[in-house]
Amino acid sequence: MRDEHRVNRRTAIKVVSAGALAGGMVGRGVAAETDSAKDKGHVWSRMHDRVWLGGDYWANPMEDWCIRDGAAECLSVGGKRNVHSLTHEITGKEGAFSMSVRLERVAFGGKDGGAGLRIGTRSEINEYRSSCFTQNGLVAGIADGEMVLGPKTRPLPEKADPGDIELRLSGRSSGETATLVFELAMPESGEVLAKLDHQVPAESLLGNVSIISNFKGSPETRPGDAAEAAGSRYCFRDWKLEGDLFTVRPERRFGPILWSMYALSDSRSDEGFVLKLSVLTGPMGGRDEQEVELQVKRDGEWKTIGRERLDPDAWIATFRVANWEAGVATPFRAVYREKHRDGSVTPDIWKGTIAANPSGRPLRMAAMTCQNDYGFPYEPVAENVAKLKPDIVFFSGDQIYESHGGFGFLRTPADLAILNYLRRFYQFGWAFREVMRDWPTLCLPDDHDVLQGNLWGEGGAKMKNVEKDPGASVLGGYVEPKRVVDVVHRTNVGHHPDPYDPTPVLQGIGTYYGDMVYGDVGFAILADRQWKSGPERGEVVVGKEYDRELPGKTFDKPGLVLLGERQEAFLKQWADDWRGHRLKAVLSQTLFASLATHQPRPDRYLKFDFDSNSWPQTARNRAVEIMRPSMALHICGDTHLATLSQYGVKAQRDSNWAFCTPAIAAGWPRWWLPDEAGMPHESRPKHGLPNTGGYLDAFENPVHVHAVGNPVIGKSPDRYEKAHEKGSGFGFITFDTQAKTYLVESFRFQIDASDGKAGNQFPGWPVTIHQAENRGENRIQ
Numbered sequence: 001m002r003d004e005h006r007v008n009r010r011t012a013i014k015v016v017s018a019g020a021l022a023g024g025m026v027g028r029g030v031a032a033e034t035d036s037a038k039d040k041g042h043v044w045s046r047m048h049d050r051v052w053l054g055g056d057y058w059a060n061p062m063e064d065w066c067i068r069d070g071a072a073e074c075l076s077v078g079g080k081r082n083v084h085s086l087t088h089e090i091t092g093k094e095g096a097f098s099m100s101v102r103l104e105r106v107a108f109g110g111k112d113g114g115a116g117l118r119i120g121t122r123s124e125i126n127e128y129r130s131s132c133f134t135q136n137g138l139v140a141g142i143a144d145g146e147m148v149l150g151p152k153t154r155p156l157p158e159k160a161d162p163g164d165i166e167l168r169l170s171g172r173s174s175g176e177t178a179t180l181v182f183e184l185a186m187p188e189s190g191e192v193l194a195k196l197d198h199q200v201p202a203e204s205l206l207g208n209v210s211i212i213s214n215f216k217g218s219p220e221t222r223p224g225d226a227a228e229a230a231g232s233r234y235c236f237r238d239w240k241l242e243g244d245l246f247t248v249r250p251e252r253r254f255g256p257i258l259w260s261m262y263a264l265s266d267s268r269s270d271e272g273f274v275l276k277l278s279v280l281t282g283p284m285g286g287r288d289e290q291e292v293e294l295q296v297k298r299d300g301e302w303k304t305i306g307r308e309r310l311d312p313d314a315w316i317a318t319f320r321v322a323n324w325e326a327g328v329a330t331p332f333r334a335v336y337r338e339k340h341r342d343g344s345v346t347p348d349i350w351k352g353t354i355a356a357n358p359s360g361r362p363l364r365m366a367a368m369t370c371q372n373d374y375g376f377p378y379e380p381v382a383e384n385v386a387k388l389k390p391d392i393v394f395f396s397g398d399q400i401y402e403s404h405g406g407f408g409f410l411r412t413p414a415d416l417a418i419l420n421y422l423r424r425f426y427q428f429g430w431a432f433r434e435v436m437r438d439w440p441t442l443c444l445p446d447d448h449d450v451l452q453g454n455l456w457g458e459g460g461a462k463m464k465n466v467e468k469d470p471g472a473s474v475l476g477g478y479v480e481p482k483r484v485v486d487v488v489h490r491t492n493v494g495h496h497p498d499p500y501d502p503t504p505v506l507q508g509i510g511t512y513y514g515d516m517v518y519g520d521v522g523f524a525i526l527a528d529r530q531w532k533s534g535p536e537r538g539e540v541v542v543g544k545e546y547d548r549e550l551p552g553k554t555f556d557k558p559g560l561v562l563l564g565e566r567q568e569a570f571l572k573q574w575a576d577d578w579r580g581h582r583l584k585a586v587l588s589q590t591l592f593a594s595l596a597t598h599q600p601r602p603d604r605y606l607k608f609d610f611d612s613n614s615w616p617q618t619a620r621n622r623a624v625e626i627m628r629p630s631m632a633l634h635i636c637g638d639t640h641l642a643t644l645s646q647y648g649v650k651a652q653r654d655s656n657w658a659f660c661t662p663a664i665a666a667g668w669p670r671w672w673l674p675d676e677a678g679m680p681h682e683s684r685p686k687h688g689l690p691n692t693g694g695y696l697d698a699f700e701n702p703v704h705v706h707a708v709g710n711p712v713i714g715k716s717p718d719r720y721e722k723a724h725e726k727g728s729g730f731g732f733i734t735f736d737t738q739a740k741t742y743l744v745e746s747f748r749f750q751i752d753a754s755d756g757k758a759g760n761q762f763p764g765w766p767v768t769i770h771q772a773e774n775r776g777e778n779r780i781q
Contacts, residue, residue: 044237045070046340050285051419055255058084058132061407063419070237073106077231078407079113079217084132084210086252088241090119093202097243098170101211102187105162107233113214114148115234116141117169122207124718128252129377129430131208133405138204139215140169140182149182149196157194160184173202173245205245211236219407255282256336257350258426259433261441264326264357265497266517266580271322275354278318278495279334280429281310283419289339292317297331313418313483314490326357352437358391363519366390367661367731369637370398373405375665375723377431381730384753385435388732391519393439396637397446397589399492400424401667411451414483421451421484425491440518442525445492446589446638452479454611456534459564460505476534482507496525500570505530513567515574520737522581524574524632526588528613531564535610548607552699553617560616563623575630582737583771584630590638591660592620593645594697595705596670597677605677607698614699621649627656631774633742634658640666641727642709642746642762648702652683652694654776657769659744661731662709665723672708686781689764707764709746724750740771
């Protein structure tokens with residue numbers, strides 16, 4: 001049977017009238033198009049000027065592109081800037097294809113890195129999202145006075161004007177080999193000026209297609225670089241694709257609505273259950289629609305319950321609905337009506353379901369952290385989480401890293417830093433939006449989310465002497481200004497329940513700590529980095545981190561802060577408040593213990609890790625003692641190392657258990673190898689696994705390690721195998737509010753979580769913890 005997506009004519013998405021909002025026309029998030037888009041390929045001519053190029057595209061990097069006067073214009077002279085089609089992919093080996101685009105050189109500074117069309121771009125896993133970040137494939141374009149088709153070149157004909165010319169690339173494949181023909185043509189008359197042909201293996205055509213600017217340049221060039229003044233810039237119009245070698249998948253569109261996140265919480269007030277839901281779009285322009293509409297389906301009809309404006313920095317609209325009917329599942333849809341230059345409007349609809357509050361049965365939570373993009377789009381994790389059908393999803397931080405997507409990162413100016421952050425954050429949503437669509441999601445920002453190697457927030461203080469710490473890794477305070485930090489907070493926690501105390505910290509930066517009651521479980525949501533003291537206040541001397549003989553108490557100086565007075569007061573109040581729930585959990589970025597002996601190699605010992613919440617010790621002990629009466633399980637991430645441990649303050653095992661989940665895709669690897677390091681232990685668990693038992697961590701805090709998921713060195717060229725080797729995966733916790741237990745599971749990356757195999761989990765898991773064990777009434781041996 002012929003592939004239903006395969007066409008043998010000019011590819012076009014079948015469309016409906018712009019004014020229609022028929023209930024079933026867009027499924028679960030596929031945008032509608034207007035009839036005027038038919039048979040016009042990829043069209044920017046109808047779009048208003050703005051940064052974001054539209055739902056059919058992924059631009060690398062987003063902040064270096066814009067729509068201007070109906071064309072996609074590259075704003076940078078940096079190399080390898082490209083725009084991928086998300087809906088069109090060459091998958092066939094027999095047949096034909098063609099692409100064309102009108103190219104205009106808008107700035108020429110003496111160097112010309114070229115511009116053109118690219119085919120056959122694919123990652124080692126041959127997945128369209130991952131292929132968007134791969135710099136391979138065959139280029140057909142013009143550069144430095146030459147016409148280029150793969151390895152072949154010829155001088156540009158005299159009539160060819162790089163300032164305005166049409167590029168045409170066509171190919172025909174017979175199964176094993178393909179013949180490519182590249183032509184230059186006059187834009188208005190269509191007169192062909194020059195031609196190149198080239199034979200290639202048919203296999204080399206397969207993958208993503210894109211337009212590319214400065215394909216001969218370096219991708220690391222950023223604004224302000226010395227080379228910038230000598231470079232060229234291009235814009236692209238009327239990008240058209242056709243032929244039966246293309247597979248067309250309109251459901252792959254990413255936007256205008258990118259995804260949504262929501263939280264539902266019992267306010268224990270006259271507002272009842274409160275729903276908060278955020279809708280994210282791509283960065284729009286001044287003439288674009290600025291409002292999102294929220295509708296719910298009740299009694300078989302869609303009813304509008306709110307309209308909210310998009311934040312002009314974060315491009316997010318957040319809805320708050322009190323007295324939500326939490327006992328039933330309610331379909332919702334977010335509607336964004338994209339305005340066009342010709343006056344028409346295209347509705348984009350994102351559908352999902354607000355789940356019913358899972359009261360009276362066990363609550364199931366998926367817990368994830370740290371997604372280095374070498375493993376993007378993390379399909380094994382996203383798909384396994386969906387298979388397990390959680391009731392709530394928790395991301396504990398590092399939704400981005402500064403390296404995500406390549407092309408360097410920007411901290412200034414603020415407007416570009418925001419766009420630079422957003423396109424990295426969009427990778428997170430692109431990978432996990434189906435997980436977040438129907439289930440409540442809590443999403444904490446951590447250090448890399450605010451573009452720092454480590455974050456000691458110092459109560460919102462501005463980082464000083466930034467030039468001494470280019471990685472923003474060793475100094476206290478925030479390297480980014482309030483405007484950027486606020487965008488990070490809005491995009492991650494804007495949909496969270498209202499904060500306990502919204503009073504801003506220094507610089508006016510907002511806070512987000514507070515609680516959520518859902519499924520008979522109470523969650524304390526902490527910002528455990530926001531007040532934490534910087535290492536310089538602990539009189540840390542560089543090099544001492546490796547001193548095995550130095551006592552851990554050396555760095556426990558008076559006045560050092562971990563959670564800060566405000567969060568400590570909240571946590572104390574929360575621990576004693578049992579309204580509406582029977583079990584508790586504390587959610588934060590990282591562990592209140594130092595459970596790593598070696599990093600980033602298993603033979604590199606590092607004693608003191610000030611990034612852990614084991615330091616500062618006095619403040620750490622105070623936080624654990626405040627938490628103990630709650631009998632809460634502590635769930636966190638950050639370390640890239642799965643551990644299940646129990647805190648001690650005055651003695652081993654006198655306080656709460658803590659589950660540090662494996663990283664989604666571990667970057668900087670860590671190992672807990674106390675046996676190898678010669679650290680004494682006591683009371684090894686009954687299972688007898690190495691590197692477990694009661695230890696004093698580097699800062700002399702008692703910690704009983706029940707299980708650890710040490711990695712091996714990741715060497716595989718396959719991103720998913722490499723993530724598996726590096727100890728990546730996800731956590732899963734089942735809260736049984738009747739039995740008052742926590743079933744803690746720790747799944748590896750490259751497995752099928754539904755098949756029940758024991759090897760799916762790291763050694764030592766699963767474990768069932770009884771509530772009272774979180775205050776030291778231990779049963780587990």
